[in-house]
Amino acid sequence: MRFNHKKPLMALVMLxxxxxxxxxxxxxxxxxxxxxxxxxxxxxTAPEETEGIEEETTEGEEEEAGGAAVEGEEExxxxxxxxxxxxxAKVSLTIGSKNFPEQxxxxxIYTQALAAAGYKAKSDLSLGSETVALKTLKSGQISGxxxxxxxxxxxxxxxxxxxxxxxxxxxxEKANAEFEKEGLEAFEPTPFASANAVGxxxxxAEKYDLKTISDLEGVSEKLSLYGSPECRQRIxxxxxxxxxxxxxxxxxxxxxISLRYTVLEKEQADLSILFTTDPQLAAxxxxxxILEDDKHVxxxxxxxxxxxxxxxxxxxxxxxxxxxxxxxxxxxxxxQELDARVELEKETPKAAATAYLEAAGYIE
Numbered sequence: 001m002r003f004n005h006k007k008p009l010m011a012l013v014m015l016x017x018x019x020x021x022x023x024x025x026x027x028x029x030x031x032x033x034x035x036x037x038x039x040x041x042x043x044x045t046a047p048e049e050t051e052g053i054e055e056e057t058t059e060g061e062e063e064e065a066g067g068a069a070v071e072g073e074e075e076x077x078x079x080x081x082x083x084x085x086x087x088x089a090k091v092s093l094t095i096g097s098k099n100f101p102e103q104x105x106x107x108x109i110y111t112q113a114l115a116a117a118g119y120k121a122k123s124d125l126s127l128g129s130e131t132v133a134l135k136t137l138k139s140g141q142i143s144g145x146x147x148x149x150x151x152x153x154x155x156x157x158x159x160x161x162x163x164x165x166x167x168x169x170x171x172x173e174k175a176n177a178e179f180e181k182e183g184l185e186a187f188e189p190t191p192f193a194s195a196n197a198v199g200x201x202x203x204x205a206e207k208y209d210l211k212t213i214s215d216l217e218g219v220s221e222k223l224s225l226y227g228s229p230e231c232r233q234r235i236x237x238x239x240x241x242x243x244x245x246x247x248x249x250x251x252x253x254x255x256x257i258s259l260r261y262t263v264l265e266k267e268q269a270d271l272s273i274l275f276t277t278d279p280q281l282a283a284x285x286x287x288x289x290i291l292e293d294d295k296h297v298x299x300x301x302x303x304x305x306x307x308x309x310x311x312x313x314x315x316x317x318x319x320x321x322x323x324x325x326x327x328x329x330x331x332x333x334x335x336q337e338l339d340a341r342v343e344l345e346k347e348t349p350k351a352a353a354t355a356y357l358e359a360a361g362y363i364e
Contacts (some may be wrong), residue, residue: 082363097126143304156178195293226263239299240298
């Protein structure tokens with residue numbers, strides 16, 4: 001098991017400690033270039049030293065799962081304690097999310113952080129697909145919600161997956177430019193990125209000699225694929241597998257996203273749509289594998305917080321500043337651990353979010 005309750009959020013704790021040490025060295029007379037290099041080294045090695053979190057994840061796997069890094073921003077940059085501003089008390093905010101655990105965790109992180117900043121913040125989570133979430137935002141029922149930049153570009157603005165920029169900032173800028181045309185605004189991206197993936201039992205992969213999605217050609221007709229209900233329409237799901245890979249499956253069956261590993265374990269599905277940030281992929285690597293997306297149909301996506309422009313203006317500068325502040329610690333190892341708390345350890349998204357904010361020092 002990758003998660004250890006005796007060492008809560010250790011990926012984050014080790015990271016913050018390493019950063020504090022680097023700052024201390026700098027303050028004691030270390031040169032700027034030296035402190036920068038030491039800080040970077042500490043950030044990259046801390047997850048490897050963390051017991052029970054990333055031990056089973058190889059460097060190559062981290063690179064594949066992590067997706068695009070935010071250019072010009074060191075991964076795992078330390079955030080600041082959130083100060084409550086009495087002026088924010090007159091602003092009410094409702095934070096939404098899509099309908100799966102990672103989104104609900106993020107929605108809770110943003111909600112609790114904004115409440116700590118003095119806003120009257122509440123959550124309205126598990127809205128549905130990205131289409132439902134965006135519609136809810138545009139109607140004014142929610143103030144904002146976390147979206148994957150790649151999903152926004154492909155599902156909302158018609159880009160093909162291969163057209164999504166690999167650089168996180170470029171993807172955000174491209175998405176934000178489109179959102180602005182609709183009176184919306186997207187804040188800068190998170191350090192971590194996530195992508196859909198075609199997952200299966202290792203035994204199934206070995207039986208059919210499957211390593212890439214293209215290897216499914218001539219085999220997929222024998223195999224069943226399970227995915228979320230909206231998978232039929234998504235280019236980074238069934239629609240892309242059929243259109244861009246030219247695959248036909250024995251059966252596609254929509255299933256609740258929380259059952260994506262259960263259907264594999266019970267051998268109800270041969271293939272299941274998983275996420276690259278899923279903790280199970282590292283915790284049970286001898287059981288589950290994902291196929292390489294050799295045509296890059298499932299682009300990695302960093303989270304961008306989408307809101308209405310008028311909401312951002314009315315809420316004032318603390319709104320965006322708070323969102324960006326609490327995102328700084330959201331590296332891939334930290335997000336995997338938060339996902340593990342909820343999906344493997346059955347914590348609530350609210351409790352996991354609180355643990356993150358407290359461990360990072362954002363709230364007391």
